[in-house]
Amino acid sequence: MGKIEGVQIKNFGPLKDVVMGKTLNNQKGEALGNITAVIGPSGNGKSTLADAFGFLADCLEIGVEAACDAKNRGGFQQIRSQGIDEPVKFELYYREKNTIRPITYELEIDEDAMGRPYVKEERLRQRVTKRGRPLSFLLLQNGRGYAYEGKEGGADDDGRSVQGEKVDVELADIRKLGIVTLGAMKQYERIEKFLNFLKSWYLCYFSPDAARTLQTAAPQPYLNRTGSNINNVAQYMYRENKRDFTKVLKEIQTKLPNIEKIEPVKFDNGQMMLKFWEKGFKNAFYSPKMSDGTLKLFAYYLLLHESNPRQLVFIEEPENGLYHQYLKLLADEMVRSVGTGYSKQLFVTTHSPFFVNALSPNSVWVLEKGKDGFSNIKRASEYDFVKELSGEGVPLGDMWYSRYFG
Template identity: 50%
Template sequence: MAKIEGIRVKNFRALKDISLGRLWNQQQSEPLTPMTVVIGKNGVGKSTLFDVFGFLADALKFGVEEACDLRGRGGFEKIRSQVQAGAIEFEIYYKEDGNARPITYEIAIDADNSGRPFVQKERLRQRRKNQSWGRPFSFLILANGKGVAWKGESEGVDETNADNDLDRWLESFYKEESKETEVVELSDKRKLGIATLGSLKQHPRISLFRQFIEGWYLSYFEPNSARSLPLAGPQKHLNIKGDNIGNVVQFMEREHKDRFKKVLERIAKKIPGVDKIDTEKTADGRLLLRFNDKGFQDPFYAQQMSDGTLKVFAYLLLLEDPVPPPFLCIEEPENGLYHKLLETLAKEFREHATGRKGGSQVFITTHQPYLVDALEPNEVWILEKCADGFSTIRRASDDELVKNMVEEGLPLGGLWYSDYLDAR
């Protein structure tokens, strides 16, 4: 399954310039782990980092102008770092599978003279076979909605001199297409090139990357939404708010009946106080979730359960998806949960992310030490705000003292609570 090895963010709110993991030009850095957790105090930018993935997913689906306004972002000028005049930039370094050559996706978003955001630059590149160093070769380059794409599995082009004057460099390709190249001009430069080209059969690498982003799952779970009683109709996957839990249950019971029964039994053992979980069919064909609480003869329905119980059930059900998303992003899963549940939940996420069957890569933000207690230093990134108001980020394992203390048996969350993870 595809995996993000590194990401760089520039000029996105408090994230003026941060990098996590390995990039094409930072090969000495360790890649992101299957489960990555970002910690930090309130106001340091954890929600902003979470929203990086939400923004990219929205930009692919709706275009950059609408993405700047969605989810209360407030428009381009609100999300561009203050007093910065440059473009908002994102860089993702990922692999389609463990043996694949990594691919880098770069996008720069700026505002035109009327203040409307547009895609200033977009690029996909990959090193050639047996190429272990040097600049990767691009197979998609767009500047202001116009550029060149390399078809099929061809290797792309060396653009060492392109950064000096990208528009002029691209002109050499506009004169004549070849068997390998295709001149591209988008009708709307506010849309991503990968959105259009990724739907074409002649661009398989672009298509795979588009599918990768489309498959991301960002959890905006709302317990009240999960208590709603949706219309009957099976659905394969849990949606971002969790208000279709009943539909997912209906699908799993219909398509994976034996497995689903075991899933419910397994989940029931992990939720304190719950002895059994089963379903009840309504007259109109819907399935109601029933939670049998220890000590009570009659079951409780999902509409009567606590926020924490519903949340744990939703997360565990998500991890049991027969076709899990490639990338699972969760903001502050601890909200509403008993603190002793967090270590169990962290272990469930790690087991899913590192499983032999290739589960989702998991990305979590938190400010709960009890969850961090279950983590290893290389899984944890510390986000901090500097005196200039912008954030920096570093890996806990980069601190030898912290690594040694964890190796001696001290829990990482306890070290964080005692300020040992603060910058020195």
């Protein structure tokens, strides 16, 4: 369990310095909710914001150097903001639940004398009391530093140990994140929990063409990033929890009234595929013959009804390929799905006012380009009259479309 209450990104492409929600150095900010939508014109940084989350996930999985080159990023120099010589920096302000003090994760990535990216600094902090500065329970600079075992303890800003068991640490590879190495060890309990939170992220790069590929009959609990295993996830849900699977189908059928039934089918050669029955047709259609929109909507509903959900999900432009009247219904379902607790958090980028109509001003952030070419971000509720008009029943997406803000 857990969610991000705030994030700061510095020197990452057009995101020279953007802050969303509450962070260590922005304690007056209002914490991010369980659903956050980012809007704005094309070219203002929405895809870069999504890629910042993807970049962190890739750093976790394959290391910072490989992450800089992955997904056509073009290397560290192409990632770092133009004209900037400082490191790329990230801060995540994370809370496991409301009874546990928040944790701040800070990461700095720079290049060495050979032009290779490396982890310059990595830090985890948490207060041990209700007041006062948080104590560092992990601090690595150029791969060297310390970590604290157990649930409590840390060092102040001068490195003096306040309580807990301090262990000196030196990493063998400064291009790998320290939390990956130390989080694999049980004695570093807080690092392990934070690492598991990051590992649970799901960055959606759903591709209808990938979803049409044939897969072996291997039930899988989670969609992969492209959705190529959508048949396997449906098979898993059908096998493990038919009631939830039936619920998903009923939800989809209310949005796509021409679909009467969907079920996974296993073939003799071990492959499996989804079978769709449409009204007016005697024979079913297999998933490769279904429209992009039908497959996408089906994938989103599978994602929203996971029995053990990923803690953070990021979806770019869910409106692509979907009929506009479905978008508010999908947004409503997303809001219901994330609820108010700490089990699931959803980030979305969108161009659709129909989708935004289902959201509150506090849940929507607007990216705009400044005169210097870098992006600025602002909550919709901070614009003049938006909160008041929303309180009077004016839909937020309609206000955005009519240029009341953004």
